Structure formats: C-alpha cells, structure tokens
Amino acid sequence: MTYTQEWPIETMQEQYEPPLLEIVDLRVWYGAATALKGVDFIVERGEVVVIIGSNGAGQTTIMKTISGVVELRKTVEGQVLFYGTDIAGQQTHKIQQLGISHVPEGRRIFPESTVEENLMLGAYTRFKRERGAIAGDLDAIFDRFPVLGERRKRPAGYLSGGEQQMLAIGRALMSRPFLLLLDEPSLGLAPLIVADVFEIIKELAAGGTTILLVEQMANMALEIADRAYVLETGEITLEGTGAQLLEDPRVKEAYLGA
Amino acid sequence: MGDLVQILIATATTGSTIALIALGINIVFATTRVVNFAQGGIVVAAGYIAFVFSSPAHVGMNVWLAFGLTTLAGILLGIFVDLWGVSALGGYDRNENRSWLIITLSVAALALFWLLIPSSTFTKILAMVAVAGIIVGVAYGIARPSPLGKFDPATNVGWIITTFALGMFFIPNIVTRAISNSPEKIPELVGGKAITIAGQAITPSDLLIVGMSIALLVAIELVMSRTMLGRAFHAVSQDPTTASLMGINTGSIVIIAFGLAGALGAIASVLIAPKLFVKLDNSITLSIWALVAVVLGGLGSTKGAVVGAYLVALITAAVTTLAPDGDKWAQPVLFLGLLVILRVRPTGLFGRVAVEKV
Numbered sequence: 001m002t003y004t005q006e007w008p009i010e011t012m013q014e015q016y017e018p019p020l021l022e023i024v025d026l027r028v029w030y031g032a033a034t035a036l037k038g039v040d041f042i043v044e045r046g047e048v049v050v051i052i053g054s055n056g057a058g059q060t061t062i063m064k065t066i067s068g069v070v071e072l073r074k075t076v077e078g079q080v081l082f083y084g085t086d087i088a089g090q091q092t093h094k095i096q097q098l099g100i101s102h103v104p105e106g107r108r109i110f111p112e113s114t115v116e117e118n119l120m121l122g123a124y125t126r127f128k129r130e131r132g133a134i135a136g137d138l139d140a141i142f143d144r145f146p147v148l149g150e151r152r153k154r155p156a157g158y159l160s161g162g163e164q165q166m167l168a169i170g171r172a173l174m175s176r177p178f179l180l181l182l183d184e185p186s187l188g189l190a191p192l193i194v195a196d197v198f199e200i201i202k203e204l205a206a207g208g209t210t211i212l213l214v215e216q217m218a219n220m221a222l223e224i225a226d227r228a229y230v231l232e233t234g235e236i237t238l239e240g241t242g243a244q245l246l247e248d249p250r251v252k253e254a255y256l257g258a
Numbered sequence: 259m260g261d262l263v264q265i266l267i268a269t270a271t272t273g274s275t276i277a278l279i280a281l282g283i284n285i286v287f288a289t290t291r292v293v294n295f296a297q298g299g300i301v302v303a304a305g306y307i308a309f310v311f312s313s314p315a316h317v318g319m320n321v322w323l324a325f326g327l328t329t330l331a332g333i334l335l336g337i338f339v340d341l342w343g344v345s346a347l348g349g350y351d352r353n354e355n356r357s358w359l360i361i362t363l364s365v366a367a368l369a370l371f372w373l374l375i376p377s378s379t380f381t382k383i384l385a386m387v388a389v390a391g392i393i394v395g396v397a398y399g400i401a402r403p404s405p406l407g408k409f410d411p412a413t414n415v416g417w418i419i420t421t422f423a424l425g426m427f428f429i430p431n432i433v434t435r436a437i438s439n440s441p442e443k444i445p446e447l448v449g450g451k452a453i454t455i456a457g458q459a460i461t462p463s464d465l466l467i468v469g470m471s472i473a474l475l476v477a478i479e480l481v482m483s484r485t486m487l488g489r490a491f492h493a494v495s496q497d498p499t500t501a502s503l504m505g506i507n508t509g510s511i512v513i514i515a516f517g518l519a520g521a522l523g524a525i526a527s528v529l530i531a532p533k534l535f536v537k538l539d540n541s542i543t544l545s546i547w548a549l550v551a552v553v554l555g556g557l558g559s560t561k562g563a564v565v566g567a568y569l570v571a572l573i574t575a576a577v578t579t580l581a582p583d584g585d586k587w588a589q590p591v592l593f594l595g596l597l598v599i600l601r602v603r604p605t606g607l608f609g610r611v612a613v614e615k616v
Contacts, residue, residue: 067503069499091502092503093504093505093506096503102503108499108500110492110497110500113492113493113496117492120489121493121501121504124486124489124490125504125505175504175505
C-alpha cells in the first residue's frame with residue numbers, strides 16, 4: 001500500500017511511503033488529569049518498537065488511543081497516522097479492520113467461549129471474504145501453540161495465565177494484522193512463562209510481524225527491540241535502539257535495577 | 259384424564275409462547291445486561307397491529323401477510339426501545355451525549371400522533387407523551403456514566419425506569435388509543451378440524467403454536483452456537499470492549515438483539531391471540547410470566563428460559579385447572595415456587611456463576 005505525494009514541481013515527483021504508524025503530538029486527558037503530554041514516535045514496517053516506563057506513565061493510554069477504545073471523559077488531540085491516514089477518533093471496530101490488532105492489558109480472552117471460538121473471533125472480520133483461509137490459519141496457530149490445540153474445545157476461562165496470553169496473541173494473529181499491539185504481555189505471569197512469551201514475540205518479529213510492545217520488564221523487552229522509547233508521566237524522555245537504551249545509565253538506574 | 263390432557267395442552271401452547279417472549283428478554287440481557295421490561299408492551303402492541311392489518315373492519319389483508327408485517331413491526335418496536343430507552347442513556351461503547359436522540363425521537367413521535375389521532379383525544383396523547391418524555395428525561399438525568407466509560411447497566415440504572423415506562427405505559431397506551439381500547443380477535447392462522455382426546459379439543463392453532471415456537475427456538479439456538487454472528491453475540495455479552503477490538507460492531511449487535519427480541523414478541527403475540535385475545539392486560543400477564551420464566555431458568559441461559567417458560571405454564575395450568583377458584587391461586591403458587599427455587603439455587607435452574615476472569 002503506497003501513495004504518491006504530488007509535489008508542485010513535476011520533476012521532484014517521487015514515491016513516498018509513509019511509516020506504518022506515526023504518532024504526532026498526541027495529547028490525552030481524562031477530565032482534568034493529563035495522561036499524555038504530546039507524544040511523538042514512529043513504527044516502521046517490520047520493526048519491533050518497545051515503549052518502557054513505570055506503571056501509570058501512560059503506555060496503556062497510547063495503546064487504547066491507537067486502537068480507538070473510548071473511555072470516560074477522555075479527550076484526544078493530535079494525530080495517529082496509519083499508512084499516512086489519520087485514524088484518531090475512528091471507532092474501534094473500524095480501526096481493527098484497517099489491520100491493527102490489539103492484545104489488551106490483562107489478556108481479556110472471552111472466558112465462556114472455547115479456545116477455538118476465541119481464535120475464530122480473532123478472524124471475525126475476515127470471515128466473509130476469506131473464509132477458506134481461516135481453517136489453515138487456525139491450524140497454524142495450533143502448530144505454534146500446541147497447548148491451545150489440545151484444549152481447543154475447552155472454555156478459555158479454564159486456561160492458565162500463560163496459556164491465556166498465548167490465546168490472546170493467537171487470537172490477535174488470526175486477523176493477519178499489519179500491526180500488532182502488545183500491552184504488558186508479561187503481566188501476572190511466572191518468570192518461566194514470561195520467557196516463553198518473549199520467545200514467541202521474538203519468533204513473530206523474525207517472521208516479519210510489525211510489533212509495538214509496551215512492557216515493564218524493561219530488560220527483556222529492550223533485548224528484542226529494534227528501537228525503543230522511554231515514557232515518563234506522559235512524555236517520551238529517551239529514545240534509541242534497544243541496545244543503546246540497555247547501555248544508557250539513566251535507563252539502567254530507573255528501569256533495569258542496576 | 260380430561261384434566262390432565264387439558265393441563266398438557268395449556269402447558270404446551272402457553273409455555274411455547276412464554277418461551278419465545280422469555281428468549282427475547284434473554285437475548286437482550288445477554289448482550290447488554292439490561293432486563294428489557296418493555297418486552298410485554300411490544301407483545302400487546304404487536305397484537306393490536308396484527309388486528310389492524312387482518313381485521314376486515316380495518317385493512318383486512320391475508321392473515322399470514324399480516325403476520326409477516328406484524329413481525330416487521332415487532333423488530334421496529336424492539337429497536338425503538340433500544341434507541342429511546344437504552345442507547346439514549348449513554349451508548350454502549352462510547353460516552354457521547356445522546357440527548358439529541360431523545361429530543362429527535364420525541365418530536366418525531368409528537369408529529370406522528372398529531373397526524374394520526376383525532377383532535378379530541380390529542381390533548382390526552384400530548385399529556386401522555388409529555389409524561390413519558392419527563393420520565394425518560396429524569397431517567398437520563400439520574401443516569402451517570404460508569405467509570406469504565408461505557409454503558410454499564412449496573413451503575414447506570416435509568417434503563418429500569420425507561421424500559422418499564424415504555425413497555426407498561428407508553429407503547430401499549432399509544433397503540434390502544436390509536437387502534438382500539440377493547441379486547442380484539444385476530445383470525446386464526448390455520449383452520450381445519452380439531453382433534454379430540456379425552457374430551458379435550460386440540461386445534462390446528464395449538465399445534466402451530468408449539469411447532470413454530472420449537473422450530474424458532476431450535477433455529478435461534480443453532481445460529482447462536484454455530485455461526486460467526488452467534489459467536490459475536492457471545493463475545494459482546496462477555497466483554498464489549500474486547501469484542502470491538504475483534505472488529506465486531508457492538509452497537510449493531512445490540513440493535514440486532516433488540517430487533518430479534520421484538521420479532522419474537524410479535525410472533526408470540528399473533529400465535530397466542532386465538533387463546534388469549536388481544537388486550538391491554540396481556541402486557542402485564544405475559545411480562546410477569548416471561549420474567550418469572552427467565553429468572554427461574556437462570557438469566558442469560560437459553561435452556562433455562564425455555565425450561566422456565568414451560569414450568570411457569572405447567573404450574574399456572576395445573577393450579578388453574580385443579581384447584582377450586584384456581585385462577586386466583588395460580589400467581590401466588592407461581593411466586594411461591596419461584597421463591598423456593600431461588601432459595602435453593604440463587605442463580606436459577608440453569609444459571610451459571612460466571613467463570614472467573616483471570
């Protein structure tokens with residue numbers, strides 16, 4: 001998907017490919033409380049971009065604003081450019097249909113639906129046009145997460161926390177997104193399971209999925225990041241490659257416990 | 259023997275009708291957590307609408323055609339209740355102010371009745387619309403958005419007043435003023451000879467009620483358990499925000515739920531008309547039966563609603579037939595039964611305690 005920028009001088013006409021996701025001066029308030037004070041960042045195709053920060057710095061607000069989740073007394077200013085088109089303020093289901101899949105904080109699987117139904121719901125918008133491809137995708141998910149295959153007919157509420165996280169990621173992948181938003185995938189999981197989850201994210205990244213990851217496990221997140229941002233009380237205070245931030249003394253002190 | 263057959267016939271026919279109405283309440287509850295008290299009002303309104311369409315004194319069309327059009331009217335009434343009584347209180351997924359919706363609909367209703375109603379009764383109608391408007395306005399005023407920023411029936415209780423006012427007073431009163439104030443009859447959908455068993459007649463209408471209700475119940479259950487639309491319904495009922503992250507338009511799912519409930523109410527109304535007549539009291543009777551059925555079976559459970567409906571019909575028919583002065587005792591016994599069952603199983607017969615979200 002490319003679009004041609006018309007320059008005034010014909011000879012300067014060129015193909016311009018906007019970044020997959022570009023956040024421009026994003027400001028969000030909840031009533032009188034400011035959550036984001038003007039955030040700018042970019043996610044290019046194929047990248048893993050990580051936003052680290054302490055609890056309540058505004059990461060989840062960024063994620064919910066990108067995917068259009070409306071909350072009480074929330075005011076949004078600024079732009080969320082997806083392929084160069086401003087999608088801020090659009091309805092959540094329409095944003096999902098553009099190819100943004102959001103794995104929400106706390107996983108939010110449908111506990112009373114079976115594992116398979118959860119995954120099928122991930123492919124809800126593809127069902128009309130690409131019905132034939134869905135069965136294959138379902139098998140691919142079960143290949144990648146065998147534990148989900150074993151429990152496909154069980155209500156998802158009976159899965160363990162780690163299995164639910166796999167399900168939430170699998171469900172998001174069923175829509176074949178252009179951009180995967182992962183909000184705190186390690187939240188509430190045992191260390192061993194967290195390592196599994198990061199292994200999966202690494203695999204997805206290697207397979208070419210573009211990922212925006214919000215994480216408090218700064219160490220592990222920065223290791224898999226192509227680029228990373230540090231968010232502090234609604235502002236981006238540092239940015240760089242994952243390796244750069246891992247070495248940064250301020251990051252070490254505040255987030256890596258060194 | 260004759261008594262037993264009579265009880266069975268009454269249970270099968272009334273029970274099937276209650277099951278359709280109860281299922282409508284259930285579908286709306288599952289998707290919105292709102293108990294739609296307006297369902298009984300829709301049933302009565304649909305009865306009078308079917309009367310206008312089929313009666314030779316009015317439109318006088320073919321009774322099956324009237325049946326179809328009434329079902330359509332039921333869908334519209336269901337959506338009307340959603341827009342005016344529930345969505346107007348704040349919407350499901352957004353926090354936008356919907357007062358414009360109430361104002362627009364009120365003006366539209368006023369204009370419509372100005373055209374429809376003879377001038378002598380207009381002042382009455384005006385007063386009624388004004389009262390309903392005030393009720394809706396008060397409900398809207400006390401309704402406050404939930405901390406989650408979406409419509410939350412638990413904290414935003416305006417729907418209790420709005421659906422009750424619309425269903426018990428507004429819709430049935432408008433319809434009875436506009437059409438008729440007395441009990442009316444709708445021609446039966448099927449004619450033919452009755453079968454007699456132990457001195458009790460089973461008419462083709464009776465068989466139609468049971469057959470069509472069961473076919474509808476099975477069809478809806480299949481749609482809910484086998485299709486993508488059904489899965490979307492379950493998703494919205496569990497977690498509307500996450501459902502919208504799946505690309506599901508939660509607003510239209512809710513509209514479909516209310517429309518489907520309205521259609522089921524209208525179908526039930528026309529089917530039971532040969533037995534009950536079309537009259538204003540049905541609004542309360544059928545509402546109570548259907549609500550008891552739903553609570554008895556367990557709110558949100560389809561199986562529960564159906565079993566509850568037949569149980570309500572069985573208790574009512576048995577007490578009415580067997581006890582002296584039975585029709586006076588039917589409702590007290592019914593409520594006693596409800597109390598006993600809720601004491602033993604607080605979530606109803608098939609109600610589940612929600613699976614804990616980890």
